Structures are given as C-alpha cells and as structure tokens.
Amino acid sequence: MSVRILKINSSARYADASTRRLTEAVVADLLLRHPDAEVIDRDVAQGVPFVSEGHIEAVYTPTGERTPAQRQLLSSSQHLISELKSADYLVIGAPMYNFSVPASLKAYFDQIAQAGVTFSYSEAGPKGLVDNIREAFVAVSSNGVPLDSPVDFLTGFVRHYLGFLGIHNVRVLDATGQIAGPHREREALEALVAA
Numbered sequence: 001m002s003v004r005i006l007k008i009n010s011s012a013r014y015a016d017a018s019t020r021r022l023t024e025a026v027v028a029d030l031l032l033r034h035p036d037a038e039v040i041d042r043d044v045a046q047g048v049p050f051v052s053e054g055h056i057e058a059v060y061t062p063t064g065e066r067t068p069a070q071r072q073l074l075s076s077s078q079h080l081i082s083e084l085k086s087a088d089y090l091v092i093g094a095p096m097y098n099f100s101v102p103a104s105l106k107a108y109f110d111q112i113a114q115a116g117v118t119f120s121y122s123e124a125g126p127k128g129l130v131d132n133i134r135e136a137f138v139a140v141s142s143n144g145v146p147l148d149s150p151v152d153f154l155t156g157f158v159r160h161y162l163g164f165l166g167i168h169n170v171r172v173l174d175a176t177g178q179i180a181g182p183h184r185e186r187e188a189l190e191a192l193v194a195a
C-alpha cells in the first residue's frame, strides 16, 4: 500500500496564506522522500459541520443499533476519521485566530474525536487509538503572538489534542510573528530542515 499524506488546511485565506505555503512545502518535502505517496487534501476552511445533538446521540448509540438516519448523520465524520486512520503523515496548517485555532479546525477536531474509534478510556486514563501516523507537522502562524507565549492557546492545545488521539511525534513549524516580515516563513522551514 502506498504512503498517504493527509494535508489539512484551515486558513480562510487562499491568495497569501503563510500556513498554506508551509503545508505545501512540507508535503513537497515528504514527496521527495516518498514519490509515490498519495496526498489527501482536506481543506476544512471549505466547511466542516459542527457537532449537533443528533450527532452526539448517534455516536453514543452502539454501532449495531444505529438507525439509518444516525448512520447517515455520522457518515461525514466516519469519512474524516477513515482519512486520518489511513494516513502515514499528517500536515496541518494552523493560523492563529484570536489566540487559538480557526473555528473550522476546531470543528474538524470535534468531528474526528470519537470514543472507541479514535480514543478510548480505561482505568489507566485515556488512550489514543490513532497509531498509524509516523510524523505530524503543524505549521503555526500568527501576526504578533509568539509561539508558546502565555497567550498562545493554539500550540499547546493542538499538541495535547493530537497526543490525546495517540499522535505523539509532532513537529511544530514556528511562523509566528508575521508582522516582522515574510522571513518568518523561511525561518520556520530552515528550522525544520536543521532539526
């Protein structure tokens, strides 16, 4: 089976989005290592539904007991989960919107966190069930807020969330502080290569 790269973008911008350029650069680099890799393009800025009451009820109904309507309701989140669980690499573009991730990326995270499917609870605590990702890359961009500063509620959250799902090998590309100039993007890529 060929290697799969799941690319997730969430910037509302297309013309001049630093996170889109960075995810593209990371994917291009992965393709040099894996020329036959399949790239799955998941642009959550195009719209991801919010979880609804019906969605939550369906999730907590045992699989075999779900009605056709509940199965239909869950079909898009099942699709997103199967994309994630079939991927070898994860590349996420995470622009900072009001100190955290864009609502579209949060909506995506809400769709793919499902007990018994992407994580489970046991006496030992929560356990991530996404064990297929070899490496995850998160391109973080902001205008002014520095990475991991006290008001960066994005980076720690994304790291924790991915770890909760079982994705621990996460590399963050620091393109924060865009106000200083376009060199921040180049520096983020140089740091990745140097690491």
Ligand SMILES: Cc1cc2nc3c(=O)[nH]c(=O)nc-3n(C[C@H](O)[C@H](O)[C@H](O)COP(=O)(O)O)c2cc1C
Residues within 6 Å of the ligand: 011, 012, 013, 016, 017, 018, 019, 020, 094, 095, 096, 097, 098, 099, 100, 141, 142, 143, 144, 145, 178
């Ligand atoms: C709705 C919105 C909210 C933003 N909030 C913040 C913020 O809280 N802190 C910050 O430093 N920059 C903030 N920015 C600036 C973006 O993080 C910055 O422009 C970043 O480069 C966007 O990523 P992109 O180039 O991939 O679109 C915000 C931008 C937008 C559009």
